[in-house]
Amino acid sequence: MAATGTILVVDDDPAICVVVGEALRRQGHKVKTAGSIRERAALMDSFTPDVLITDVMLPDGDGLDGVADIIAARPALSVIILSAQNTLNTAIRATEKGAFEYLPKPFDLNELTRAVSDALGTRHEAGGAAEEGGLPHDGLPLVGRSPAMQEVYRTIARVLSNDLSILVLGESGTGKELVAEAIHSLGQRRTKPFVAINMAAIPRELIEAELFGYEKGAFTGAHARTAGKFEQAQGGTLFLDEIGDMPMEAQTRLLRVLQSGEVTTVGGSKPVRVNVRIIAATNKHLPQLIEENRFRQDLYYRLNVVPIALPALRERREDVILLARHFLERAAQEGLPRKTLADDATQLLMVYHWPGNVRELQNMMQRLAVLSRENVITGEILRNMLPMDAVPADYAAPADHLAHAVRDWARRQLGVGIGQPNRNLHDDLLAVIEPILLQEVLATVDGNQIRAAGLLGINRNTLRKKLTDYGLDPLQLRLTD
Numbered sequence: 001m002a003a004t005g006t007i008l009v010v011d012d013d014p015a016i017c018v019v020v021g022e023a024l025r026r027q028g029h030k031v032k033t034a035g036s037i038r039e040r041a042a043l044m045d046s047f048t049p050d051v052l053i054t055d056v057m058l059p060d061g062d063g064l065d066g067v068a069d070i071i072a073a074r075p076a077l078s079v080i081i082l083s084a085q086n087t088l089n090t091a092i093r094a095t096e097k098g099a100f101e102y103l104p105k106p107f108d109l110n111e112l113t114r115a116v117s118d119a120l121g122t123r124h125e126a127g128g129a130a131e132e133g134g135l136p137h138d139g140l141p142l143v144g145r146s147p148a149m150q151e152v153y154r155t156i157a158r159v160l161s162n163d164l165s166i167l168v169l170g171e172s173g174t175g176k177e178l179v180a181e182a183i184h185s186l187g188q189r190r191t192k193p194f195v196a197i198n199m200a201a202i203p204r205e206l207i208e209a210e211l212f213g214y215e216k217g218a219f220t221g222a223h224a225r226t227a228g229k230f231e232q233a234q235g236g237t238l239f240l241d242e243i244g245d246m247p248m249e250a251q252t253r254l255l256r257v258l259q260s261g262e263v264t265t266v267g268g269s270k271p272v273r274v275n276v277r278i279i280a281a282t283n284k285h286l287p288q289l290i291e292e293n294r295f296r297q298d299l300y301y302r303l304n305v306v307p308i309a310l311p312a313l314r315e316r317r318e319d320v321i322l323l324a325r326h327f328l329e330r331a332a333q334e335g336l337p338r339k340t341l342a343d344d345a346t347q348l349l350m351v352y353h354w355p356g357n358v359r360e361l362q363n364m365m366q367r368l369a370v371l372s373r374e375n376v377i378t379g380e381i382l383r384n385m386l387p388m389d390a391v392p393a394d395y396a397a398p399a400d401h402l403a404h405a406v407r408d409w410a411r412r413q414l415g416v417g418i419g420q421p422n423r424n425l426h427d428d429l430l431a432v433i434e435p436i437l438l439q440e441v442l443a444t445v446d447g448n449q450i451r452a453a454g455l456l457g458i459n460r461n462t463l464r465k466k467l468t469d470y471g472l473d474p475l476q477l478r479l480t481d
Contacts, residue, residue, distance in 0.1 A: 003120040004028040005050030010040045011082065012059050015459040019450065020053065023109055024116060036060045044070070049077065051100075051119050053112070056083040056090060067097040078119035082107060088142050091153035092160065092186060102157065104150045106454030142175065142182055143326045146316035152179070155308050160187040165258075167243075167303045168281040170310030173359030176281035177241060179308060184237040189277055192236030197229050200242040207250045209266045212257070218267025230263045230274045238276045243303065244284030244295060255299045278303065313354040313361065321346050323358060327365035336369040344379030352386060435470045438463075 007029050009020050017033040024031045032047060034040045037060050040052075052070070054063045067079055078100040083090050094102035101115040142149070156179065159166060166183065168176040177196060184194045202210055209218070213228030229238055240246075246254070257263055258278065262271035280303045289295035313320065324341060332338040341349070354360055364385055368377055409432070410425065437456075445451040453463045 003117065004030075005116075005120045006030045006032075006048070007051045007053060007116060008032050008034065008040070008043060008047065008049040010034045010036075010052070010054040010058070010063065012036065012055065012057075013459065015461055016055075016082075019109065019460060020112065023113055027113060027117075029116070037063065037065070041066075048074070051078045051080060051116055053080045053082065053116070056081060056085055064093055064097055067099065071098040080112070080115050080119065082112075087145070088153040088156060088182065091150075091157040095157035095160065102154055104145070104147075106451045108448060109450055142178055143323050144316060144319040145322060146311070146319045148311035148316050149319060152308060152310065155306065156183055156186075159183060159306055163189075163277045165277075165303050165305040166279045166308060167306070168279065168308045168310065170281075170283060171312050171357055172283050173357030174310040174312060175358050176283075176310060177239065179310065180237070180239040180279040180281065183279060184239075184277075187237075187277075189236050193233050194237050194239065195229050195233035196239040196241060198241040200245040204247045204250075207247065208253060211250070211254065212263050213265040213268075215265050215267035218265070222267070225265070228263065228265065230257065230276060231272060233274075233276045235275055236277070238278055240278065240280040240303075242282060243280040244282040244286055244289055246295075248294070248296070251296045251299050255296060255302060258299075258302050313357045317350055320349050320354070320361065323361055324349055324365055327362050328369060331366055331369035336366075337375065339369055339372060339374075340376050342376050342378045345377050345382045348379050348382050348386070431470075434466065435472060438466060438470070438472065 004027065007024050009017050009024075009031060010033070011017050011020075012035045014035070017035070021031040021033055032043055032049070034043050036058050040054065052067075054067070056063045064081065067081075071077060071079060079098065081090075081094040081097075081099045081102045082105055083094075083102070084105040090104075091102050100119045103112060103115065142152070144152075160183065166180075168179050170176050180196070181194060184190060197210060199207065209222075209226075209228065211228050211230060213226055213231055214222050216222055216224050240254075257274070260271075261273060261275070263274050264271045286295050286300050286304075290297045290300060313323075321341070324346075328339050328341070349361075356363075368381070368385065372381055374381060406429065409429065438452075441452045441455050442449075445455065449460055449463055453460045456463065458466075
């Protein structure tokens with residue numbers, strides 16, 4: 001039987017307190033709720049919870065403030081952070097404060113209850129929270145609020161305080177080097193060098209010399225001893241990009257270095273002790289290369305201690321507009337004309353499949369900032385920047401289709417009912433559109449009512465009432481509690 005305990009839930013949304021509280025009580029936990037930092041402090045003076053669940057944005061301040069002190073005073077307490085501010089910054093701050101878990105809003109209720117069970121099962125002692133202001137959070141290189149990016153943020157936050165090897169996986173252009181830079185610049189090696197090397201960009205016969213260095217006279221053109229990337233990264237981070245393109249002979253030597261912690265230069269005989277963190281990245285499927293005898297299995301296991309899988313941009317479409325505006329804003333900060341996106345342009349950005357991923361989107365926004373004469377980027381301007389076959393010639397933005405449909409409906413209703421008493425066209429239109437919207441949103445989130453309410457911008461009780469009003473059967477819609 002799962003462990004039960006006492007839980008304090010802190011959120012200024014009463015609906016969340018009720019939903020989370022009831023879910024936890026059904027599991028046998030004792031639950032109290034608070035709506036502010038002040039209420040949290042008052043309750044904790046007389047109440048000793050096993051788990052604290054707290055939102056970040058509270059009416060009287062930042063819910064993360066004071067968390068480190070609470071944990072220091074009560075080491076057996078586990079803290080779970082909830083936040084609609086779904087950024088890497090928030091995930092890192094939560095980890096720094098000693099939080100057991102961080103869950104972005106809208107969160108999955110089952111995931112939250114599992115986190116509580118895990119916290120009670122381990123009686124996690126967070127300890128060792130970083131000092132205030134210990135990490136440079138401004139100018140973080142990663143942007144995105146999608147669930148896939150939230151998982152990336154959580155993983156990054158968890159590896160900052162250790163030196164485990166990391167393998168970043170993802171298609172070209174997804175931002176693998178940005179992940180490596182974030183881990184280095186936010187981690188404990190941030191004051192030391194960050195050195196990157198791209199295996200695909202170096203001739204095979206020079207890879208070992210680039211990585212491990214060489215002695216004077218080791219080969220033609222070696223006029224002086226030269227330190228390799230390992231020595232250059234001493235004390236810091238070495239990023240091995242496109243590791244799947246590394247030749248087998250160099251893989252063997254790399255494995256030996258990782259096992260021994262020593263580098264011997266090409267043409268040299270005396271090993272040099274090195275201390276670096278390894279972050280590797282690839283857009284290839286390494287298990288397939290192993291089967292084809294093109295990649296060493298033992299090296300794969302050595303590198304793949306903590307995998308971080310970056311989603312393709314087409315798999316995180318909710319981030320496309322956020323990223324596009326971020327790149328336009330950054331271009332403006334660099335002195336280029338400030339540009340904004342028209343609604344029909346954002347619709348086109350969402351339709352395009354982005355084979356070049358985030359890098360392609362960034363390049364496109366930079367071109368628009370430089371070349372577009374208009375301050376507002378319209379769909380017509382954007383269409384001319386996209387490949388010829390990117391969008392069908394007869395494409396019309398969804399908003400256009402909806403506008404035409406509503407206009408036709410209104411004209412028909414006015415034509416037949418203008419003289420009818422007690423006519424309420426607004427309610428009539430809602431009765432047509434709203435049930436469709438509810439069903440589509442619920443289908444998109446696999447029936448999760450909490451996520452659906454978040455996307456619709458309403459609370460869960462309102463969603464339940466609307467389902468009842470429209471006669472929508474929760475069982476047929478496969479809704480979850």
